Amino acid sequence: MQSNSELLDSLPPDQRLTGRTVVVTGSTSGIGEAVARVLAASGATVVISGRDQTRADAVVATIAGTGGRAVAVPVDLTASYADLRAFAADSRDALGGRVDVLVNNAGVYPVGATESLADVDLDTMLAVNVRAPHVLVGALAPAMAERGGGAVINIGSWMARVGSPFGAMYTATKAALEQLTRAWSAEYGPRGVRVNTVAPGVTATPGNADAADIVAAMTRSTVAGRPVRPVDIAFAVRYLASDEAAFVHGTTLDVDGGLLAARLG
Secondary structure, three states, X not given: OOOHHHHHHOOOOOOOOOOOEEEEOOOOOHHHHHHHHHHHHOOOEEEEOOXXXXXXXXXXXXXXXXXXXXXXOOOOOOOOHHXXXXXXXXXXXXXXXXXXXXXXXXXXXXXXOHHHOOHHHHHHXXXXXXXHHHHHHHHHHHHHHHHOOEEEEEEOOHHHHOOOOOXXXXXXXXHHHHHHHHHHHHHHHHHOEEEEEEEEOOEOOHHHHHHHHHHHXXXXXXXXXXXXXXXXXXXXXXXXXXXXXXXXXOOEEEEOOOOOOOOOO
16 A cells, blocks of 8 residues: 555646645645645645745645645734734735635644643634634635635544544534534535535544554554545545535545444454
8 A cells, every 4th residue: 555655746647626726724744735735736726824934835846846836825823813814815816816725624633631721722723723714714715606616625523523531622623613514515505615524534644643553553443444644635625626526515524444434343
């Protein structure tokens, strides 16, 4: 089986998203970077966003090196409402005046007991995982609706539908995002904007590399028998962004190796 890096480094170019413009939040590493690279390989022009300009520029360079198109627009998603709306405007300008697809990927996930969750971590989770997607959809989806087409793809989590003894607020923010998906689908879908969620299972990313043994143990009894790769999520996002998903509205697509649906032991 090819690794995440091997797959990303050997993406065959195609034209299914040619002419589309895309904003991917949290796209300087992990799932977001994979999404950006896969969409760019399919012809989209992508805004790479994150707090670190250097890392964003590196992803832009990687995409450009394979013939794709991307531009870095840094943002701190814990910033003010005005700053988030300015990011939306700057992204639209960087993409030539139009955003066709918004991927709300950025998320933070401090875990632990409810009583030990620091106030600052609670505020950050609410800001990045819920407030930022809400503000960005409000800033970008109306113009999509006026044009009669567009897509919003939220990155959720398998944990949104499972009670667990740790990370209560993180799972609640992802459950909120799934409900926002359904509500936004009803709000914007009749005007041509498709809104859906991709819900990853336990995913091996740079952010949890120090817990690789735990990640492997959590996925050993799944149908796939291994952790999700970021590129697996990216392929699902590409499908939902494409015309192939023209009749998919308000749904959550689980990309979890069968984690929620089946057990082998």
